[in-house]
Amino acid sequence: MSAPTHVRSRSRARLRLSVAGLAASAVLGALVQPAQATGTPAPHDKALQKQLNDLVRTAGGPPGVIALLRQGDRTKAYRAGVADTSTGRPPRPSDHMRIASVAKAFSGAVALRLVDRHKLDLDDTIGELLPSQPAAWHQVSLRQLLSHTSGLPDFSTAPAFLDILREDPRHQFDSRRLLDFIADKELLFPPGSKYEYSNSDNIAVALMAEAVTGQRYERLLDELVYRPLDLRRTSLPEGYRLPKPYLHGYDVTPPAPPEDISEVLGASGVWASGGIVSTPKDLNAFVRAWAGGRGFLKEETRRQQRTFIPGAASEPAGPGVNAGGLAIFRYTTRCGTVYGHTGNFPGYTQLAVGTADGKRALTFSINTQTSKSVKPDLLAKVRAVQEDFVCALLKH
Template sequence: MIARLLKTTALGQAAVAGALLTTIASGTPAEAGRAAVTPRQLQQALDRLVIRPDGPPGAIVVVRRGGKRQVFTAGTATVCAVRGGLPCRTYRRPRAGDAMRIASVSKTFSGAAALALVTDGALSLDDTIGTVLPDLPAGWHPVTLRNLLNHTSGLPDFAKSPNFGPTISASPHRAPPPRVLLSFVEDQRLAFAPGTAYAYSNSDNIVVGLMVEKAAGKPYAKVLKQRVYRPLKLKRTELKNRAAMPRPYMHGYSIEDDGSYDDVSTDIAFGGYAWASGGIVASPSDLSKYVGAYVGGDLFGKQARKAQFRFRGGDTSSPPGPGRNAAGLALFRYKTRCGSVYGHTGSILGYTQLIAASRDGRRSVTFSINTQAAASLIPALRRSQVKAVCLALGK
């Protein structure tokens, strides 16, 4: 599987980056139509999604409206397989408690940790790489924490380095330390002067994680436990450098050329290879709790939240979320026909994710499928996501 993955360019990036942490390019047209969305219409949209040739084996959506939670599922969390002539194992629907890889939704967790430390005074949004992490390349020193959180840093993306794929191939189940990931691009200059342009880079959040460690004086994973998991009582959320998944979990699949599914859930230790940029494992239930608190401002102070909600229009999350996208600090605004929600998307081998909530955090959506969406699936996926958003907003 790893060898085949390293050769493919089908998802649009060179070497392994395309299948691991890729940005899937797509336009962001305004969504048409004004009719209110019903639960039945959302369920029908999910049912249509999983029967597409390029569709996922399964999908699960959690919609929250105040204290009311609705869970919608379609397809299966585990593809039935015949082995050794034995009967197929039983299909089962995805469950809200299933663990799954949340990909770049992990960037909101590094944002939450960093903004909590900003609120404490341990960090400032104007702190630079040079003042906090002087061992990183001198050419990167002017980049601020603010630049990192809204992808205006100009840092080269380690996931696009030609050295990244061979490193995974040599040790897929045990990743090197985060500093080594950055070493793949440490000889490269900034793509532009910090703050002058937008470019989504997975290196940004690796540096954010290292800044959090330096400011807190403890490992990043421990900071997440103390500042995010425990306050919100997230029981199925973790960041560990291993390929294994905590059971039970929603299996992640790649779609082969013949239409069959290949289980890629435990092929790569993404907790290390994506780390603060995309390595977290969580359940839909935990994400539903988390997104309301994160967007609603429960994890850090008002001044940090005010800075977070300054958006740059025309910038796109990876993959693009529903409606028109705009980038804030570790947060995107998704302006749909039913109103605006705020959150993040994620795309990684085996999974595609969306979390989003109203500004007060009381209405939210988590939308998960168990394959990395191909470019051909993105328009249909976004239409289904809009239906979920409209249902959450009651429009």
């Protein structure tokens, strides 16, 4: 079912389709409640809570925010504002939400677990596994795709792709043909010669995983990631609907009231690069395993994963100084180092990080989009708040 004409036309006029995100009047009182968790919830830090309260009161800022800090067997949930401006309901750890480019960490997890099983090799190339792709791309390796050093142009910036979305934001794409939008393009640079974040990379990663297993990517996610980590509320839908309850995503363009764009766009146009839907609780469990690695990846694979490119930032940039590895980023803050991924999509901005031992993790979710090209001033404020939360996470 299509959206009403007036809603669709208004959304098309205001919707920001950011490169990385396509991978895309509220009650703003402070709302605080500990998350359900094992162990005894620790007392909340009033200074951290104040920062979230201030964030939702910022002009053009998110209607709501939720941050989950996991330290050992204790979880603290900080939240402010609302998950739904029409009801005033607060954000909850069990709310579904679009995790945007954090989905790239999931495709990385599928690929690296297949490396562990000797189904894939980091030096496997597009030419070997996906010979129907353009010959100009054949030398690109899985390692270069995972590290965003492939040189593949970004399909989500292709004029034909954007034209389709402008006409019908809920268009049902054949996710496995998304690279067709750039099939006439040469590589932007020789593979391995530089870093450039591209949504095309993780589409190719998923296609490689399908090629060597003969299984659909969605089934591989379930077998290799969801079930081992007990992620019961995480999925990769093809349509535009979100499972209920969900954290509503908003376009916030003052002086107009926030506009709900949660279901304006479908997930088929981002697929393995940004289409996953999860919850703060599930995402926190995932990033503990992804950042910690032990028990989830073999030690040699983990070592390869953590060969970092200095200055290679996720999109949007995470807190502190960023460096890029294989579907994982290192964030060096004033208080220490964490590992994970960020993402942005119309209506959502995400951060998911954990410590190297996997014992501590932070997920930080706001329900509006920000990036280096969409509200950069808001992004700077969000990154500063995220760094303070990382400092709280790393406290002994």
